[in-house]
Amino acid sequence: RLEGVEQAPPDPILGVSEAFKADTSDLKLNLGVGAYRTEELKPYVLNVVKKAERKMIDAGENKEYLPIDGLASFNKATVNLLLGFDHAAVKEGCVATVQSLSGTGSLRVGAQFIQKCIPGKTVYLSNPTWGNHRGIFSSAGVKWEYYRYFDPETVGLDFEGLMEDIKNAPDASIIVLHGCAHNPTGVDPTKEQWKQIADLCVDKNHLPFFDVAYQGFASGSLDEDAYAPRYFVDRGIEIMVAQSYSKNLGLYGERVGALNFILSSSSAAKKVLSQLKQIARAIYSNPPVHGARIVSEVVGNDDMFGEWKQEMEYMAGRIKGVRQELQDHLERINPDKDWSFITKQIGMFSFTGLTPQQVENMTNKHHIYMTKDGRISLAGLSSSKAEYLAKAIDDSVRN
Ligand code: PLP
Ligand code: TYF
Numbered sequence: 001r002l003e004g005v006e007q008a009p010p011d012p013i014l015g016v017s018e019a020f021k022a023d024t025s026d027l028k029l030n031l032g033v034g035a036y037r038t039e040e041l042k043p044y045v046l047n048v049v050k051k052a053e054r055k056m057i058d059a060g061e062n063k064e065y066l067p068i069d070g071l072a073s074f075n076k077a078t079v080n081l082l083l084g085f086d087h088a089a090v091k092e093g094c095v096a097t098v099q100s101l102s103g104t105g106s107l108r109v110g111a112q113f114i115q116k117c118i119p120g121k122t123v124y125l126s127n128p129t130w131g132n133h134r135g136i137f138s139s140a141g142v143k144w145e146y147y148r149y150f151d152p153e154t155v156g157l158d159f160e161g162l163m164e165d166i167k168n169a170p171d172a173s174i175i176v177l178h179g180c181a182h183n184p185t186g187v188d189p190t191k192e193q194w195k196q197i198a199d200l201c202v203d204k205n206h207l208p209f210f211d212v213a214y215q216g217f218a219s220g221s222l223d224e225d226a227y228a229p230r231y232f233v234d235r236g237i238e239i240m241v242a243q244s245y246s247k248n249l250g251l252y253g254e255r256v257g258a259l260n261f262i263l264s265s266s267s268a269a270k271k272v273l274s275q276l277k278q279i280a281r282a283i284y285s286n287p288p289v290h291g292a293r294i295v296s297e298v299v300g301n302d303d304m305f306g307e308w309k310q311e312m313e314y315m316a317g318r319i320k321g322v323r324q325e326l327q328d329h330l331e332r333i334n335p336d337k338d339w340s341f342i343t344k345q346i347g348m349f350s351f352t353g354l355t356p357q358q359v360e361n362m363t364n365k366h367h368i369y370m371t372k373d374g375r376i377s378l379a380g381l382s383s384s385k386a387e388y389l390a391k392a393i394d395d396s397v398r399n
Helices: 014-022 047-058 072-083 102-117 132-139 159-168 191-204 227-234 266-283 290-300 302-333 356-366 383-398
Strands: 095-101 122-127 143-148 174-178 207-212 239-244 256-262 349-351 375-377
Touching: 047 290, 047 302, 072 095, 072 227, 072 239, 072 256, 072 290, 095 102, 095 266, 102 132, 102 207, 102 239, 102 256, 102 266, 122 132, 122 159, 132 143, 143 159, 159 191, 191 227, 207 227, 227 239, 256 266, 256 290, 290 302, 302 383, 356 383
Parallel strands: 122 143, 122 174, 174 207, 207 239
Antiparallel strands: 095 256, 239 256, 349 375
16 A cells, blocks of 8 residues: 655665665774764763763652653753853743753754744755754745855855855844854854854844754863854844754763743743643653753762763863874875865864765775765764774875
């Protein structure tokens, strides 16, 4: 009966992991998915997470359903991490927060809210952006368009293009902005540029929707990486924010995140929250409890909070280290090309500029798995593999 169903294409990011698994070579290296690995290329469970889990088990915590909007202590913690502790917007009741299914689920609830409560709006996505953004908004029935973002000539931000496109968008459009560590390019606006983007959002009455998937993972500091959304809030701009704890607390499979609205009145926040709850109820009823408790335990305990910050700094530092090593090897092997973009870009990824054909060479000849857009995840690279990767990149750009 279902023979007529069309075959859907594999996911461009997760499909890379499937191909990697099927490769039997000892040389193989998975730089596709953005997931942190140790120097031994093993998944990493943070010590502070293990500590929190032990404490939770010892306390005999149960598995009852959470309320639709999630664990209250998590919601409080997640807003504190986003805005800084005890922000005026929270005290004034101007923040609506629902715990949701990590970054993806939070974006999806946000998209559904747009479709339901402010219909007819177009969402503007950076070109390029995280591969799932288009699907998330499309599946909620929300129209999206691109704004210019990356300039391959300078391997940097096309700031003029970005400003022009956001200016030309209809008033009160929704602009999706990566809070920090832009995926896939690793290129973020400077503080001065954020200021100009904020000015434009005020002029145009746009609603920025921040996707914060790497707080603490870009610079190693939670505060530094929250600069942009905090700045917008301090300017009095209403914003939406999706948060994820996949990377910064390594809770990938636990699906921990939140959707926040920071608004200019408590009455608007109350109404928005009522809508978010209705939306969540019909999709998944209520969010998972275990990971939310971990975040709440870690943030609520000074010692564990300090330990988390140290582990985060360590992970961010390891990535910065392999960035430098990769660049050093490439500068030695192929000194005619400028490789400085590798350490200029931040976060988990480097946008190498490799063409789809060169990416094919990386995979077919060198067993190095990466996305077709030329992105590599440095979180999946070890020191000991940096030279092998540099040689493969050099071989691929020569062909
Ligand atoms: N947004 C961006 C830009 C991402 O890179 C990711 C994942 O890496 C996510 C959102 C959501 O990930 P998750 O659903 O695991 O939180
Ligand atoms: O960009 C990445 O690699 C991460 C990983 O549904 C990812 O976003 C990919 C697909 C997905 C969730 C996370």
